[in-house]
Amino acid sequence: MGILRDSNRSSSSATTPCAHLRTAYHNCFNRWYSEKFLKGQWEKEGCISEWEKYRQCLSQHLDNKHLSRFLEADVVVDLTDQAEFKSKTGVS
Amino acid sequence: MVRAYSQEHTYKHPWERVTAASWRKFSDPANKRTLSHIIEVDTLSHKLERSSGKLYTTRAITVHAPGPWFLRKMIGQDICHCVESTVVDAKSRSMQLATRNISLEKFIEVEEKIRYDPHPDDPNGWTICRQETRITIKPLSALATMAEKIEQKCVEKFQHNSAKGREVMERICKYLESESRGISA
Numbered sequence: 001m002g003i004l005r006d007s008n009r010s011s012s013s014a015t016t017p018c019a020h021l022r023t024a025y026h027n028c029f030n031r032w033y034s035e036k037f038l039k040g041q042w043e044k045e046g047c048i049s050e051w052e053k054y055r056q057c058l059s060q061h062l063d064n065k066h067l068s069r070f071l072e073a074d075v076v077v078d079l080t081d082q083a084e085f086k087s088k089t090g091v092s
Numbered sequence: 093m094v095r096a097y098s099q100e101h102t103y104k105h106p107w108e109r110v111t112a113a114s115w116r117k118f119s120d121p122a123n124k125r126t127l128s129h130i131i132e133v134d135t136l137s138h139k140l141e142r143s144s145g146k147l148y149t150t151r152a153i154t155v156h157a158p159g160p161w162f163l164r165k166m167i168g169q170d171i172c173h174c175v176e177s178t179v180v181d182a183k184s185r186s187m188q189l190a191t192r193n194i195s196l197e198k199f200i201e202v203e204e205k206i207r208y209d210p211h212p213d214d215p216n217g218w219t220i221c222r223q224e225t226r227i228t229i230k231p232l233s234a235l236a237t238m239a240e241k242i243e244q245k246c247v248e249k250f251q252h253n254s255a256k257g258r259e260v261m262e263r264i265c266k267y268l269e270s271e272s273r274g275i276s277a
């Protein structure tokens with residue numbers, strides 16, 4: 001309907017080949033989040049095989065270097081250090 | 093030049109349901125049409141801290157570039173990559189999200205922070221959402237002379253999108269509510 005996507009260039013991106021693995025992982029995650037994590041069962045990680053397959057696909061297809069550095073293990077942005085992060089990366 | 097604004101919204105749903113809806117907000121195919129500015133959402137990393145019950149997640153969100161059409165023409169790019177970091181603390185029942193753009197950052201910086209907490213008036217039934225958005229046009233960019241206009245346009249666009257986002261959140265909460273009734277009935 002109407003102007004859903006006006007440019008073909010933007011309607012698919014590099015990670016589209018991983019779409020079905022992404023859906024499988026996100027569905028699994030949503031279930032794990034509601035049924036395990038929120039109920040206090042956080043000692044066991046869920047969706048491990050779904051994550052591995054999806055992540056492998058991403059590492060092959062994610063061609064944006066700014067994004068792919070987040071795929072390297074354990075790069076987690078600390079929310080409390082937003083300002084600091086910005087000043088580190090904001091130098092041009 | 094910076095524009096900042098904050099918004100508050102009360103969901104008449106428990107915190108657990110609202111945060112579950114937040115995860116589904118961008119990935120549910122049913123919402124694709126409403127949130128048509130979102131092109132793709134990928135989970136890049138996640139970490140579960142077993143001792144504390146904290147879940148850290150980083151997602152990539154690809155959106156249609158913000159701002160008016162002439163802005164997209166000038167920068168020659170019509171998509172924008174953002175990184176969203178989330179911390180969910182299941183013990184204290186809080187969810188915090190921070191999103192910022194990692195492309196087009198020479199022209200514009202958008203930073204959005206969202207918090208979901210149990211509502212003080214009804215901690216088990218309601219959820220309060222607090223949202224802060226900062227939009228900065230870089231002073232030395234080619235856009236500087238138009239910066240004020242562009243910022244205003246961006247703010248309008250973001251407010252419009254976040255209204256649509258709340259609409260989607262309410263819809264998913266209702267869906268989850270009926271689903272949980274169906275299971276327990």
